[in-house]
Structure formats: structure tokens, C-alpha cells
Amino acid sequence: xxxxxxxxAVRIGDPFASGRYIAQRKLGWGQFSTVWxxxxxxxxxxxxxxxxxxxxxxxxxxxxxIEVLCAIADGDPSNSKWVxxxxxxxxxxxxxxxxxxxxxxxLGDNLLQLIKFSRYKGLELNKVREICxxxxxxxxxxxRELGIIHTDLKPENILLCSTIDPAKDPIRSGLTxxxxxxxxxxxxxxSTMIEKKLKRRAKRAVANISGxxxxxxxxxxKPARCLDxxxxxxxxxxxxxxxxxxxxxxxxxQTRQYRAPxxxxxxxxxxxxxxxxxACIAFELATGDMMFAPKTGEGFSEDEDHLALMMELLGxxxxxxxxxxxxxxxxxxxxxDLKRIRxxxxxxxxxxxxxxxxxxxxxxxxxxxxxxxxxxxxxxxxPTAQQCLLHPWLNLKSSDGQSKVxxxxxxxxx
Ligand code: ADP
Ligand code: MG
Numbered sequence: 001x002x003x004x005x006x007x008x009a010v011r012i013g014d015p016f017a018s019g020r021y022i023a024q025r026k027l028g029w030g031q032f033s034t035v036w037x038x039x040x041x042x043x044x045x046x047x048x049x050x051x052x053x054x055x056x057x058x059x060x061x062x063x064x065x066i067e068v069l070c071a072i073a074d075g076d077p078s079n080s081k082w083v084x085x086x087x088x089x090x091x092x093x094x095x096x097x098x099x100x101x102x103x104x105x106x107l108g109d110n111l112l113q114l115i116k117f118s119r120y121k122g123l124e125l126n127k128v129r130e131i132c133x134x135x136x137x138x139x140x141x142x143x144r145e146l147g148i149i150h151t152d153l154k155p156e157n158i159l160l161c162s163t164i165d166p167a168k169d170p171i172r173s174g175l176t177x178x179x180x181x182x183x184x185x186x187x188x189x190x191s192t193m194i195e196k197k198l199k200r201r202a203k204r205a206v207a208n209i210s211g212x213x214x215x216x217x218x219x220x221x222k223p224a225r226c227l228d229x230x231x232x233x234x235x236x237x238x239x240x241x242x243x244x245x246x247x248x249x250x251x252x253x254q255t256r257q258y259r260a261p262x263x264x265x266x267x268x269x270x271x272x273x274x275x276x277x278x279a280c281i282a283f284e285l286a287t288g289d290m291m292f293a294p295k296t297g298e299g300f301s302e303d304e305d306h307l308a309l310m311m312e313l314l315g316x317x318x319x320x321x322x323x324x325x326x327x328x329x330x331x332x333x334x335x336x337d338l339k340r341i342r343x344x345x346x347x348x349x350x351x352x353x354x355x356x357x358x359x360x361x362x363x364x365x366x367x368x369x370x371x372x373x374x375x376x377x378x379x380x381x382x383p384t385a386q387q388c389l390l391h392p393w394l395n396l397k398s399s400d401g402q403s404k405v406x407x408x409x410x411x412x413x414x
Contacts, residue, residue, distance in 0.1 A: 005055030007034050009096045014103060017090045024055035028110065030156070032058050033239055037106065040087075047087055048104040052116075054097025056080035061240050062100035068148060068239040069102065075146055079105075082138035084159070084237040090103030109233055109286065113157035119289035121316070125223075125363060125398035128285045130232035133394055134287055135278055138236040139385035145286070146246050149345075150236065151253040155284060157238040161231070221400055223286075245270055257290050261310055261317070262369035262379050264303050265325025272379040275388070281375035287357045288365065300340040304331050307340040310377070313349055317377050350374075360396040361400050370394070 002008050007029075009286045014023040021038040027048055028035045038049040052062040069086035079085050111131070114123070123131075137157060142148040150157075190260035243249060253263055253273065260276035262269050283291040291313075294306035311317055319336030322328060333339050349372065353364040370393035383391075 006053050006096055008051050008092065008096055010100045015102035016049060016092055021047065021103065030238065032052050032061055045096055046106045047074065048106045050102040050104060051092065051228060054099045059100055063292065065240045066102060067105050068242045071146055081141040082235050083141065106162055111158045114160065115155060115288055118227065121222065121224045122286050122288040123194060123223055125286060125367060125400050127232045128228060128282060129394055131234055131285060132282055134234045135236065136385045136389050137275055139278065140248045142387060143385055148242050150242050150274050151242040151244055152238060153274050153281065154255045154258045155281055157236065158234050158238050160234040161235060161247045223400055225305060243350065258293050261307065261377055266327045269326035270379065272382040275374045275382045275385065279371050282371055297374060304338060304341055306329055308338060308344055312344050313352065313376055314344055314377060321377055360399065363400055366393055366396060389394055
């Protein structure tokens, strides 16, 4: 991808914007961009520099992202809404073309890195709760105050708020800002280590209720303890695909595993697609496994597997919804049954949490009391972020990690 139209190759020490920003090290990358830690010589602080690929379609996406980020910043002068802050933007010319660059506040590891760091064991529910609060506050702001749908909510696009000054922590300079890497190699070096891990992760995902999962021992749930003491505040990033609810442009939105049923069926979508993704993320944080990891199979497509997995976990889709989308005929017969996957193995979420993930019955019941409404197949029945924020689960204390009584959120500005 480091060719004409693609990524801009950066070397440590490279200057940007006439020398204002100096590249320090790579923080991450996405389909459209690489993101670098940079030093802002004017403001004397560290920032994240998102350098877009240069081809026309990527430049256009960056223009759009900048527009959305400006609206976000304008509506939140005190930067307290749990959404990344755009500081500056400019164009940078290099051998591969002209790259739009966004200067963003410097944040920490993304939640996928956090999940990996837990060795896919999942986090204590008290930590999941803290993350949920931040994400819901962000969504409430985006949805209700700005009319913006994120459309690509996933662990990679939610970042911990960094508590480490990269300058004062030279020992960690090769590490991600908050978490020690579980093993050697350069986490941010674009190595294949990440790809290998992603493959392993895909294998470990819930994927199939139908007996292909490993059965687990009888021991009680043991969420990762290696995160004790880490503050779980986080912010939502990556507005490259965000849209205003009254100016939607894409039919197919969201990353596969976090995609809502109405998007697959093409029956129209709104803010509630973000609530679906939110619930998938909360499940993943609590268990370490993706909630839905559909695969193409013999005689059926990824979409159909996805719909089947949803029904196995959440119950049969109401006929009206099943047959109501522009693409319904591709998947469902007129009775509302899947055409090519006939035998579903139902395993309700509460049973899954207790049997596979060894949740205590009470923890499972309370957690799902919060989560299940967001996974309503019917988009208009899902609660809004504002309604979710009022849910009592967010103020509970769970027993699973025997966590301290200290309420991390009391320190937050909300
Ligand atoms: P893309 O649109 O290409 O997916 P993102 O905005 O999602 O780009 O950024 C890609 C990755 O870069 C993120 O998953 C994250 O790991 C890292 N990153 C992005 N923004 C920041 C930031 N402000 N601070 C620290 N790391 C960041
Ligand atoms: Mg991204």
C-alpha cells in the first residue's frame, strides 16, 4: 500500500506542516490511513497525526471526516464528550501524492489491544461498565446533539485515554502508550504478528453455537486481572464513515461482526445501528470473544450465517422484519425462515454467559438486563444512548473480579 495513491511512508523525525509537527513513532493504522505519534513544537505537546492515503477517494473521505470532526469539536468546546478532538489539519505532499493529514489529540491503546492484553479472557464487569459509560456518553452526544451516526463502532475505533507522557517514559517508547505488550515484537510496526493474532482471534470467536466450540472446564469465570488499576476512560475515534442521519450515503455500513440486522436486510437504518454495535462490543469486552463472527459455508453466504447466528443467540426473527428488507428475498422464504440454513441451534445469551463464560447467574442476569434491549432485532425498539445511560446496571458493582469499592467514574467529568 506504500505506492502512488496509497500510504505516505514516514520516518522518525520527519517534519510536517512546515516543521510544526515532528513524527515520533507509529501508533496504528486503518484501511485509509497510518497514525503517528508526533510532537507539536508550537504547543509543546504530543499529538496523533493521521495521514490519509492520497488517492482521490481517500482524500474525499478525509475531507468528510474533517467536516464531521469540526462539527464534533464545535459542539463540545470543553472537550468533555468522550469523542476524539481535532486540533488541526493540513495537506502534506510526498512521493505517493498529496495526503490530507489530521492532527488529533493523542490517545492510548484501542480496545482491541486491550482485549488482546487480557489474553482474550475478557475484562471484569466493573471495567466493562466504565467503558460502556464513556461510549454511551459519546453516542448520546453524537446522536442527540449532532444528529451524527458513527456507523463503524468497533473495538479498534474506541481508544483508551492515555495517561502516559511519551516523553517522560523512554522505557516504554517502543510500547503502546498504556499497555505493556504481552510478548516481543513491535506491536505498531506493521508486522504480521497482529495479523496472526487476528486470525487466532477469529478462530476463538463465538462463531458457531452449533457445537463446534471447545467446551470449557467447570471453574468459575476469571476475568483478566492484569488490568487492575488501569483507568478505563475512553474516547470514540474514526469518523471516516460517520454520517448525518438526514444525509446517509452508504447502504452497506459497519464492519461485518458489528453490523446490525437491518443493514444486512437493507431495511433502512438510523442511530440504532450504533446501539447494536455498542452491545456487540460490550459482550466482547466482557467475554474476550466476538459476539458474532459469521463465515461463508457450503451452500450459504456470510450474510446468511450472520442472520442464523443472530437468531441462535437472540431468538427467531419476527416474520415481518425478516421479510421486510430489500434483500430479504435473498435469505428468507415467505414464512420468514432462512432458505439455506434450516436447522438452528438456539442457545439464549444468558445460558451462553453462564455455561461457556462461567458468569455467575446474577452477573449474567444483570448484564443482560442492560445489554439485551440494545440487541433487539427491531431497530426502533432498541433504547437510545440517553435511555441506556439511565440503566441501573451502570451503577452496580459486580462481584466477578472482587473489584475495589472505589468508583472510577466519580472522578470523571460527565
Ligand atoms: P482508519 O480510518 O484508517 O481506520 P483510525 O482513525 O481508526 O483510522 O485510526 C487507526 C488506528 O490508529 C486506531 O485504531 C488507533 O489504534 C490509532 N489511532 C487513531 N487515532 C489515534 C489517536 N488520536 N491517538 C492514538 N492512536 C490513535
Ligand atoms: Mg479505524
